[in-house]
Amino acid sequence: MTTRQDCDVRDAEDPLRELRHQFDLPAGVIYLDGNSLGVLPKTALGRVQQVITQEWGHDLIKSWNSAGWIDLPARIGNKIARLVGADAGELVVADSTSLNLYKVLSAALRISRADAPARKLIVSERSNFPTDLYIAESLAQQHGLTLKLVDSVDEIPATLNGELAVLMLTGVNYRTGYLHDMQAITAAAHAAGALVIWDLAHSAGAVPVDLKGADADFAIGCGYKYLNGGPGAPAFVWAHPRHAERFWQPLSGWMGHAAPFQFTPNYQPAPGIQRYLCGTPAVLSMAALECGVDTLLAAEAMGGMQALRQKSLALTELFIELVDERCAKLGVRVASPRQAAQRGSQVCLSLAAPLEQASYAVVQALIARGVIGDFRAGDPADLQAMPHILRFGFTPLYIGYTEVYDAVEHLVQVLSTQEWKQEQFNQKAAVT
């Protein structure tokens, strides 16, 4: 059994350990929620101060040119491209994940319907992050198509047929951390004549992604999770260059125009990925996002995403091992895949009956102890199929092995002392 001392040794020997010093981590906190909101890069405060005082305050409107504000979507996009196997000029930062999905799903449907009008299905997983399903539901309604949701990964192959227009999946499931085989699924969908959109919200910066290698069609992703871009950071969007000239962008704002500063009354989309821009970018939030993305690029000299993946798996395997050994008898079950190849950078736990209704309170009790994870409600109508979960993200840039050990120790204490029964841990907040 792994001891705390073993963990100390692993931290001391960890070649990626120094990457942690890029961040301002609050004292006394074990932060296992980087999959929801990444921590603060030390450079972000100074950078945003510079944007506010110098670029906005002093240089004002000139900064669109002199500070390169106009290039921010492409410049940060090119950095993110290096993390997800895309090439420069193919990816831009813009708007939110939801809005970017609206753009690329519109594009994919238009291409698919032009090539094969009989294809009427959009397929996704019922367990996909809801905003993706809401956007797909909207577009399916508008275009007279059907959004078909599968209940398990095993059902996907049967949907890859002549009815399928677009397969829309999230690379790593936001609840369970299940990691799809992007290359195999994309190839199978292409063989069936369909297009594939990947949501990389829980993949970019968390696991190696090779969009070009997988021959994906479109991808979107989030700036504020593993990319450490700050609360509500702008999102990103990528299209394979084979599609980049081919689609009409329904959210046709002026920043996606071929010549936005000619102020012409007719829309002419910019060549390539620039047409995925819409309105004026939120510069302050963009500046912080760039600092976050830079914390991942700092790992490139140490093996990059491959090295981070190795450490991520070591962290999640240690967590699973310790939970199995120390918490199973307290009613805790591992709800994430045990196979490394199927697991992203997070591990979710569920509590066996009669404890399952205590899941929320257990998470709150852990937070009060400084172990920050989060609670995701199950399906009240079928907790067997979709249990309440305790979700813990392990971001290898800043989480260490001893922290994993201590998090499990706190969980043992919360459960064995029934600390979670305290009233303050059972009051629901607006955001969970």
Next chain:
Amino acid sequence: MTTRQDCDVRDAEDPLRELRHQFDLPAGVIYLDGNSLGVLPKTALGRVQQVITQEWGHDLIKSWNSAGWIDLPARIGNKIARLVGADAGELVVADSTSLNLYKVLSAALRISRADAPARKLIVSERSNFPTDLYIAESLAQQHGLTLKLVDSVDEIPATLNGELAVLMLTGVNYRTGYLHDMQAITAAAHAAGALVIWDLAHSAGAVPVDLKGADADFAIGCGYKYLNGGPGAPAFVWAHPRHAERFWQPLSGWMGHAAPFQFTPNYQPAPGIQRYLCGTPAVLSMAALECGVDTLLAAEAMGGMQALRQKSLALTELFIELVDERCAKLGVRVASPRQAAQRGSQVCLSLAAPLEQASYAVVQALIARGVIGDFRAGDPADLQAMPHILRFGFTPLYIGYTEVYDAVEHLVQVLSTQEWKQEQFNQKAAVT
């Protein structure tokens, strides 16, 4: 003729003069571009620092509840509502102006088509800000409707008939500063059975707006111009409560869901204006925007938008008077309405032939002297109908009478010495 000394006296006697001290204004600059990017409120740096270090850095994910991040769109929206004649709970901050137009124009078209399927026209002005036209073009194409553009305000009445679905206008024209009579136009459009959308990008914080009084249907607006919210600040969106429950939001992201943290797979729009939210809000940019909006609310005790309007008109009238007196013989023409009731908070100038091709360089020479305005290109095919313009915004929160005087003096010097012929003033930048 007004002297510089007269202007000093007017500044000294100006009861709104103290509002200027809310801002960090760069030394040696006369900033007449607040209609493009408002100046930096002194509170913004500290507020954003607090968000970064305390709310993001220290409290992390807890800040969605503890710092009220989840309430930002409604909280700031309620403040903006006070500036535009809307009531609390009717207006939210979200996304960009372009995206908000996509939402409300989709809504207006859906309502109109449900009530009167024969109405097939969206009407706007060819001189409207292009992004509005691009969004309308997209929706017209998607719904098989026609976007009809009028070339002058006088043509609008003839379009108010049984074919009109939605009239979509910008309250103050971004080039000329022409101010529409919102109440009269809305009433005439309603009498013709159409809905009206107002873009308040150059109105909110610039002129008094009374959305409820005018009985408007929908409105959108910009955060980074007269609201001083910082570069690319989020925009806002309003719907008259009579429509708020009636429309399906095509950009159906999770933040507009009735219960976003129940993570249900089906979209159920939130009641009222909350359904106009889509993705996760950009918190850093929202925090700065709130500081900007507060600089306008600070004027409420001094007469609010009505008092600001009085000063704005005094500033633009002074500018027109001085330009007429001192620059007419140098080839400068006032291109904005001379009637106060038809003029927003800006004045545009054009240069008579043969000087008109020097318009860009004249603006650059002024900028080099610290007088910041901007250049907006005319229609190269018809400069008579749409000349190149030199655009100057007069934001009464921080511009004084002596600055107006000095700006005109600089313009006299740039033209009389032909300073604009210098090579560096004739090089085009990416953003104009």
